[in-house]
Amino acid sequence: MTDKKSSTLALYNTLSREKAAFEPIDPDRITMYVCGPTVYNRVHIGNARPAVVFDTLYRVLQNEYPNVVYARNITDIDDKIMAAASDLDEDISIVSARYSKAYFEDMAALNNLEPTITPYATQHIPEMISMARLLIEKENAYVADGHVLFAVQSMKTYGQLSGRSLDDMLAGARVEVADYKRYAGDFVLWKPSAENEPGWDSPWGKGRPGWHLECSAMTEKHLGDTIDIHAGGQDLIFPHHENEIAQSCCAHNGKPMANVWMHNGFINIEGEKMSKSLGNFRMVNDLLDQYPGEVLRYVILSAHYRSEQSFSKDLLDSAWRSLDTLYGYLRGIKGSDSIIGMQTKGYKALLDDLNTPLAISELHRLAKQMHAATGLQQQDLRAELAGLGSLMGLLQSDAEQWFTQVRSSADISSAEIEGLIEKRQRAKADKDFAGADLIRQDLLARGVVLEDSREGTKWRRG
């Protein structure tokens, strides 16, 4: 942190379609908003990508600036949650509480830091109502049939983020034209709730907010009218972010909602987008039964965030082996220092629009170099490796634990393993190699790999 900054953070901005140097509105208070989950189910690995990617950005920003305010919301009122609640015959608040808790657990398992603020939609209903009201006053919105609708034609620049004209948008076949809409592209700010549906009193009767309004209201309240960075998955560009911009910009007299808009690519399964409708999604918690969270994180960070990313069992296994190699180097070298070298190739890679694949290659380079070095130099390299890893949420576990941690209740205990290793040691001393090999094979069959070295026998669960 004492290094003087020589490089600058450059980020690709969806709005301008180019990479540009990041210029904070207020260097003493960086503001970032990332769209969080709608909590009606467990999340899949595709939902985890933005969380991991922008968590990494959060870490880099924290290293660059003294005060970073990172908000990631929970959408806890939505028709899908209502549907899930009705299926389960539970109150909507029970469903959303269960799945928001599950989300936090999954995100923590992936080594994501907790955001500074986690706003809940249902706790911001008054703010949403007042924003909808303001938009009606400014004639950007109108009331029709119990709904409040945003009139997209009232905003000249509507469509800028996604690069579409109004005509283009309507050319698509999927626009549902409700008869109360003045214009087919208008979207809902507030909609009426039936007696048996959750709702809040409003000037337009009992109802609930539209999805887009939630994020605009929460961003305004916690971060301000114009924020530094707003991020999410590519599929949010249109309509979600486009509509957020429309709402916030019109409510704030034309001020931009965010200076930088960032969007991560999708995760593909066999060349196709992972999605709930295709049924090819992998739930994070299911994967966590089989892989350490760090392996999932490594996979996510091994591709650039804007690219689409392949996902398969082979990749998970390969990532696991890569981490084993890295932790293997770390295993024999004690030390707890962590230094972030701001002039290093790895750090510069992260500053360059989060080039995590390049930064990971630096992790490997540093680890090898550390392995070959001795003494003080080795300690320095170890600290640098830990420091670069810390920016990506990698390599922060204890190396010994990484290899020996029990992963399932069916695992053989560490004490038993060590007992067998001792027995094998005696067999080897007696030149009973057949007996020694038998023990080794037995352990291998039970998921334990032995590694002999001058310092003795190391083992790992593999």
Add this chain to the structure above:
RNA sequence: GGCGCGGUAGCAAAGUGGUAAUGCUGUGGACUGCAACUCCGCCAUCGUCGGUUCGAUUCCGACCCGCGCCUCCA
């Protein structure tokens, strides 16, 4: 139909106007009682065809192929 992204070794994945990082896999060897780990080495001319250039995978154009968005969606 409109808008956008991509095609780099077996699998992934960076990158650059001057003959292509890194990881996993495979493979030859060293180490080892044998293995495992580790170490040394090997394995691609960057979708196709043209153009610009002394020189292009990297710039331009055309074409082929794949993928995404167009109000459920990270």
